[in-house]
Amino acid sequence: MWNQTIFDKYNLLYKIKSTSKSLASSLFHKLSDKNQLIIHNFITSEERLFYKKNEKFDSVFFELRTRCNSKCSFCAASIQNEIRPDITMKFDLFAKGIDYLSNENYDKRIAFHVNNDPLLVKNLHEYVAYARAKCPKAWIQILTNGKSLRNENGYNILKAGIDELSINIYEENRTEETPKNIINFEKDVLYKLYDKKNVLGGMPGVILKKKYPTYIKYTKARRLVDETLSNRAGSAPNKKSNKTKPNLGFCSHPFSQVNITTNGDVSQCCADFYFNNKMGNIKHNSLNEIWSGEKFTKLRENLNYSNRKENILCSNCDHFGINKLPNSFLKRQLYKLLFINDE
Ligand code: SF4
Numbered sequence: 001m002w003n004q005t006i007f008d009k010y011n012l013l014y015k016i017k018s019t020s021k022s023l024a025s026s027l028f029h030k031l032s033d034k035n036q037l038i039i040h041n042f043i044t045s046e047e048r049l050f051y052k053k054n055e056k057f058d059s060v061f062f063e064l065r066t067r068c069n070s071k072c073s074f075c076a077a078s079i080q081n082e083i084r085p086d087i088t089m090k091f092d093l094f095a096k097g098i099d100y101l102s103n104e105n106y107d108k109r110i111a112f113h114v115n116n117d118p119l120l121v122k123n124l125h126e127y128v129a130y131a132r133a134k135c136p137k138a139w140i141q142i143l144t145n146g147k148s149l150r151n152e153n154g155y156n157i158l159k160a161g162i163d164e165l166s167i168n169i170y171e172e173n174r175t176e177e178t179p180k181n182i183i184n185f186e187k188d189v190l191y192k193l194y195d196k197k198n199v200l201g202g203m204p205g206v207i208l209k210k211k212y213p214t215y216i217k218y219t220k221a222r223r224l225v226d227e228t229l230s231n232r233a234g235s236a237p238n239k240k241s242n243k244t245k246p247n248l249g250f251c252s253h254p255f256s257q258v259n260i261t262t263n264g265d266v267s268q269c270c271a272d273f274y275f276n277n278k279m280g281n282i283k284h285n286s287l288n289e290i291w292s293g294e295k296f297t298k299l300r301e302n303l304n305y306s307n308r309k310e311n312i313l314c315s316n317c318d319h320f321g322i323n324k325l326p327n328s329f330l331k332r333q334l335y336k337l338l339f340i341n342d343e
């Protein structure tokens with residue numbers, strides 16, 4: 001009875017929210033291309049400015065294995081949609097990528113997801129331990145759907161030195177119980193290794209590390225397995241036809257991310273699911289060379305000019321183009337209201 005009431009309440013709120021967003025979004029689509037771009041430029045201006053001042057990537061993602069074990073209908077890595085061969089990155093190649101970062105005294109994010117679940121790599125803790133030893137200042141994040149989290153691998157990655165464990169729990173509806181394996185991990189491992197007051201959520205990782213070096217960031221988010229999000233440059237299985245794609249410009253992904261898949265290829269962004277537009281390969285070039293290479297530079301130049309048309313993936317992509325909500329109240333509200341199709 002109680003569960004049913006919560007379920008009805010969530011569903012009603014969800015419906016109200018998505019209906020008002022759909023309305024606002026369809027109004028936005030009725031504007032001319034020029035006006036859509038003006039609004040988009042306005043909302044994205046803070047991030048554009050930020051990346052003008054910060055020209056170096058702040059997140060390096062290693063896709064250690066091309067597999068996931070969830071059924072998210074919006075994702076080409078889901079069990080029912082996956083067509084990639086199942087490949088795991090060789091440790092030596094991973095070490096090469098980490099060594100580049102180590103030489104730079106890298107102190108930003110290192111993570112193990114692109115379009116995959118990191119916990120499907122059995123010896124993940126060995127990769128983490130290497131990154132920890134070589135990049136002591138980096139923020140090491142594990143983002144997972146939590147399905148393969150067990151006490152043993154959870155313990156191993158914590159001991160190997162991660163700074164953050166974030167779990168996206170994908171569920172059919174918003175009232176499902178927290179999965180037992182996650183509850184067990186919290187009880188038997190997390191809160192045995194860390195006092196509750198040292199387990200923090202919320203704060204951005206890098207800030208947390210500087211302020212509270214002995215703490216761990218741990219978050220759980222509830223997400224729906226069958227949502228319709230951005231079209232991921234055309235790869236989202238549940239959004240193949242996107243005729244009403246809005247006219248968008250700037251996108252911050254190629255200003256902040258380096259995504260590396262199992263054979264060392266670097267893509268233009270995480271939405272390039274099949275690594276079709278390679279920026280380079282870490283077998284042949286350092287991350288710095290790839291980052292400041294002609295292809296990446298040209299892509300960023302075009303996006304800075306709000307031009308997605310030169311790039312086949314960007315021109316087919318409805319990702320809004322910002323990594324975090326704008327600080328300005330007006331921009332934030334506009335973003336929340338108008339754009340329903342994001343990550
Ligand atoms: S969104 Fe994440 S959890 Fe879901 S199928 Fe894709 S990679 Fe897996």
Ligand code: SF4
Nearest residue numbers: 251269271313314317
């Ligand atoms: S617009 Fe889409 S494809 Fe282009 S860089 Fe952004 S996320 Fe990637």
